[in-house]
Each structure stands twice: as C-alpha cells, then as structure tokens.
Amino acid sequence: MPRTLESVDPQWAWKRFEPTNDQPWNRKGAAHLFRRAGFAATPEQLRNAVDSSPESVVQQLVQNRSETPEFIDEITALSAASLATGNPRRLAAWWLHRLLNTPDALREKVVLFWHGHFATGAEKVEDAQLMFAQNELFRTSGLGRFRELVQAVSRDPAMLIYLDSVTNRKAHPNENYAREVMELFCLGEGEYTEEDIRELARCFTGWEIRRDQFRFNKYQHDTGTKTILGEEGIESGEEGVDVVVNQPACPRFLCRKLFRFFVTDAEEPSDDLIQPLADELRANDLEIGPTVQRMLSSNLFFSELAYGRKIRSPIELSVGLLHSLEASTNIYTLEEGLRVLGQELFYPPNVKGWDGGRTWINSSTLLGRANLVRQVLDNEATRFGRGSLTDFCRANSWERGEQFVRGVVETLFAAEPSQSVQRDVATLVDNTSLDEERRRRDALHWLCSLPEFQLG
Known part of the structure; x- marks a missing residue:
C-alpha cells in the first residue's frame, strides 16, 4: 500500500475497489463514502450499505433521484416563504434544511461544490430570487456536462451582477468575468494570456439583465472577430466559452478540484495521477457524473491515503x-x-x-x-x-x-x-x-x- 500520493500508481489508483480480506467492505469504508459523497450516514444507512457492495452503493448515490413528492412539496413551500422575505440569509436557512433532509445527498454535495467553484456573493447581488435561481441551476446541472454548465453560468443573472458583466460594453469592455472564467472556473493560472482575457471579454459585451432575466443587447456587443487561445474567428460569448472548455487544461483543472473536494486535500495530486481522470472526463464530453463516480469507486478513495485525509468544513x-x-x-x-x-x-x-x-x-x-x-x-x-x-x-x-x-x-x-x-x-x-x-x-x-x- 503506497504511503504518499507521490508513490501511487495511477493505474492502481483509479481501478474499481474490490473488497478483500485485507481491505474489507465494512462500516469504516461505508461511513467514509457517505461523509465524502454527502453529509455522513445514519446507523441504519451504514447497516444497509455494508449488506450491499461498494459498487452498488456508489451507483445509487450518483444516480439517485429519490426526492419524494412530499419532500418536494415541503421544500417548495419553504423556499417560497424564504423568498417572500427577500432576505438571502433566510434562503440560507432553507438550503440548510435541504442539506439536512434531502434523500439525494450527493446532489446537494455537488451543489455545495459548485457554489464554492462559481462563487457568487449575495452581499453584492442583493437579490434572494437570483441567488435561489443560481442554486437551482447547480442542482439540475451539477452532474451534467461542464460545457453546458459554464454556458448557463455565463448567462446567470446573479453571476452577471457579481462579476460586473452587466457593465461590459463594446466601448468599455469589463474583463472581470472573462478573467475568472479562465483563471478560477476553467483553466487555472498559466494557461492563458492577458490578451486572451481581453478578447474573451469582447465576446461577452452586451450580455446584460432586463427584469431579472438574461438579455443579449446586440447594440452593445462587439461584433468584430476575436482570437482566443490561438483560435481565430471567434465572435460570440458562446463560441468563446467553447474555446476555453475545449482546452486540454480544462479537464485537468476540473479533476484536480474535484479530487481535493472528494478524495483528499492533504496532498496535491501529481499531473500523472490526475491525467487518467482528465482523459476520461474529456472522453465523456466533460460530463461530471461519471468522473465523480470513478473517484468514489476507486482503490485510492478506499485507502488510507483518503481515510481521514480531509478537514471537514x-x-x-x-x-x-x-x-x-x-x-x-x-x-x-x-x-x-x-x-x-x-x-x-x-x-x-x-x-x-x-x-x-x-x-x-x-x-x-x-x-x-x-x-x-x-x-x-x-x-x-x-x-x-x-x-x-x-x-x-x-x-x-x-x-x-x-x-x-x-x-x-x-x-x-x-x-x-x-x-x-x-x-x-x-x-x-x-x-x-x-x-x-x-x-x-x-x-x-x-x-x-x-x-x-x-x-x-
């Protein structure tokens, strides 16, 4: 058994965990899985999990769609009451209730991941309804294709306000959102130039809000062609996003963040360890669900390199x-x-x-x-x-x-x-x-x- 991430064989790391006498499937492993893939487990959930197999438990967590009509009615009523106050802090209490009571824990854990990834603060947005809409976007799309999620976030009114896209005009482009798309959301530092940021910002000119909805203002859009990351002839914001997420750095960047969130943040994974996950993510057209399932099913996840190797938020x-x-x-x-x-x-x-x-x-x-x-x-x-x-x-x-x-x-x-x-x-x-x-x-x-x- 390797003792550090540096000594881990990537081929071993991402193979599906198969219980053995030396590494059995037991309450320790099940509790670990539920802590990382959700918000811990009840004793009954652990008993049921141990009676099953790790593969089937992970599959159930990833593919779960078990929110009952009663739960949906309850959470809908609570969200309506919270939104009626107009106070985002009341909305935070609604989300906490959902985190505590949802039967679909992994989906809520993924919503929390994207809330930290596409960080948007209510102190600037000042609109509970817009924060709620973004939260629901992460819930419906968080395990889907990253390309589609970035496209949706780019048009999300809360994000448009938070990173000043609403002030992005062809005569005076605002580079805030374009910069974070490259640095924090998709690629990471060192994978782009300042000129790439300026060109991507031009793509987003004219993206604004009207009556709390996204609106494209063609009169404020820079219609000239742009060159982004070596790709010429780019015109629209949608095309600009596609160029960014098509970069080889994008799946590596995403897998590294998912690794820190689900597996361990005690050590930084090497490029060699991350690359097989990145290759699979790219082959799956950047669909997040299969990559999360691969991580949660792996030898590395059910090893001492992951057990207790993450500080709880x-x-x-x-x-x-x-x-x-x-x-x-x-x-x-x-x-x-x-x-x-x-x-x-x-x-x-x-x-x-x-x-x-x-x-x-x-x-x-x-x-x-x-x-x-x-x-x-x-x-x-x-x-x-x-x-x-x-x-x-x-x-x-x-x-x-x-x-x-x-x-x-x-x-x-x-x-x-x-x-x-x-x-x-x-x-x-x-x-x-x-x-x-x-x-x-x-x-x-x-x-x-x-x-x-x-x-x-």
Whole structure:
C-alpha cells in the first residue's frame, strides 16, 4: 500500500475497489463514502450499505433521484416563504434544511461544490430570487456536462451582477468575468494570456439583465472577430466559452478540484495521477457524473491515503453530525453558528470561494466548532429521531458507555480517538449519578470537540 500520493500508481489508483480480506467492505469504508459523497450516514444507512457492495452503493448515490413528492412539496413551500422575505440569509436557512433532509445527498454535495467553484456573493447581488435561481441551476446541472454548465453560468443573472458583466460594453469592455472564467472556473493560472482575457471579454459585451432575466443587447456587443487561445474567428460569448472548455487544461483543472473536494486535500495530486481522470472526463464530453463516480469507486478513495485525509468544513461538520444522529434543530441558530465559523451559505468570502483544507482550523475556529456543537446539543429545539438522544441510543443498541462510544466513533469519526479518551467518555455515560440524557449529550459534546472529529 503506497504511503504518499507521490508513490501511487495511477493505474492502481483509479481501478474499481474490490473488497478483500485485507481491505474489507465494512462500516469504516461505508461511513467514509457517505461523509465524502454527502453529509455522513445514519446507523441504519451504514447497516444497509455494508449488506450491499461498494459498487452498488456508489451507483445509487450518483444516480439517485429519490426526492419524494412530499419532500418536494415541503421544500417548495419553504423556499417560497424564504423568498417572500427577500432576505438571502433566510434562503440560507432553507438550503440548510435541504442539506439536512434531502434523500439525494450527493446532489446537494455537488451543489455545495459548485457554489464554492462559481462563487457568487449575495452581499453584492442583493437579490434572494437570483441567488435561489443560481442554486437551482447547480442542482439540475451539477452532474451534467461542464460545457453546458459554464454556458448557463455565463448567462446567470446573479453571476452577471457579481462579476460586473452587466457593465461590459463594446466601448468599455469589463474583463472581470472573462478573467475568472479562465483563471478560477476553467483553466487555472498559466494557461492563458492577458490578451486572451481581453478578447474573451469582447465576446461577452452586451450580455446584460432586463427584469431579472438574461438579455443579449446586440447594440452593445462587439461584433468584430476575436482570437482566443490561438483560435481565430471567434465572435460570440458562446463560441468563446467553447474555446476555453475545449482546452486540454480544462479537464485537468476540473479533476484536480474535484479530487481535493472528494478524495483528499492533504496532498496535491501529481499531473500523472490526475491525467487518467482528465482523459476520461474529456472522453465523456466533460460530463461530471461519471468522473465523480470513478473517484468514489476507486482503490485510492478506499485507502488510507483518503481515510481521514480531509478537514471537514463547518457545514460538513454540523450537518454531518445532525444527519448521522437523525437530529433536527433550530435552523436559524445553526445558520448563525456557521456564519461565525466562516462558512455562510450564499456569502462566500470572495470570487475564489472558501479555501478549505487547513484554513478551516485555528485555535479560534476549533473552539468555535466545539461551541457550535454545544449550542446544538443544548438547544431546546434539537431532537434525535422523534425523541431524545437517549431514545436514539436505545434504538441503536448504544445504551452502555462502551456501546455508545463505539457507535458514535464508527458512525461519525474518520480518525479514531485514543483508547484512553474513549474509556473516559464511556465512564461518563455509565455514571448513573447524573441525568441520563445530560450525560449522553455531554459525552457526545466531548467526543465532537476532539481534534479527530475535525477530519472527514
């Protein structure tokens, strides 16, 4: 088994994982998959997954279309109520509710990925309806063809406002969006020139908004031909996007970002490791779904090079905790806690989105994460299943201290706490001189404040 990404054979890395006696399909692997492909799993989901195969579980996650009519009605009513306020922060609470309750967790995880990739901030857009429309675009198109997604984002009113495309006129081209298409969205640094940016910006002249809808203003469009990345005779914005996404650098850039999001952000993958994924993505006409499925099914994904090798974002930490324990809480309290920790939905810090990785953790945010868990556990609105944490533990045979610790660690943790800590927590749970519900919540808070819990 390789110990670093540098020593990984790409051919081995992207082969489909086949369980063996040395590397079995078990609760550890299933919990890892659900953490990365969604927002963790309940004990029941883990039991069902282990009874199946990794291949079928991944396939179900990627191809899931299981949102029930009841869920759709509920989420539609909540979105309407949030939009009626005109407040994007109310919309953030709606999305948190969706993250916690969706039966299609991978799709929501992909929406979160694109929200960070095509980062758009409500503080500048100042329109909840436009932010909602962009969010829905990521939901309907996030696993489809990247070319079509970039074309749609280029016409998206929220993006047009955020990166100043609405001021892009033939007499005074605005280069902001063209620059980010190349640098942050499609190619990465070093794959284009300043002249390429200027020429692409000319392609987008006249792209504006009227009554909250995209409109092409032919009178403000530069009709001259442009040369972009060596391609001559380009005229329209659509043609400009096609030239950019057709570059060999595009699938490599995308696969590298997907790798950091789904596999590990602890090490940078080499070009040799990424290239097979990029080749497959290009062969699939830049369709994202098959590449995500390949990553989540691979030997590398189910190896020690990926287990616990990613720091949880505040959303992954809090939503994962609640989902694993079938818990619900006051969404507005949760949204406020996430804002304090630096991951407020619809308010990314800048056009680069959230840096992620080690930037999530410092002495202040580590304390803040523990405080958020405490706030959730102490909130009167927090329920576990249909009742208390004690009821949930009884239903899952987590009654005694040792059972409780083992159940929490197997379900919630990517890296196991020390045996001494586990024994101390088990002793707390078994201390009958304390209130049963209180000692379980205190024990859960203790475990979820550990450094190991920050790893996903």
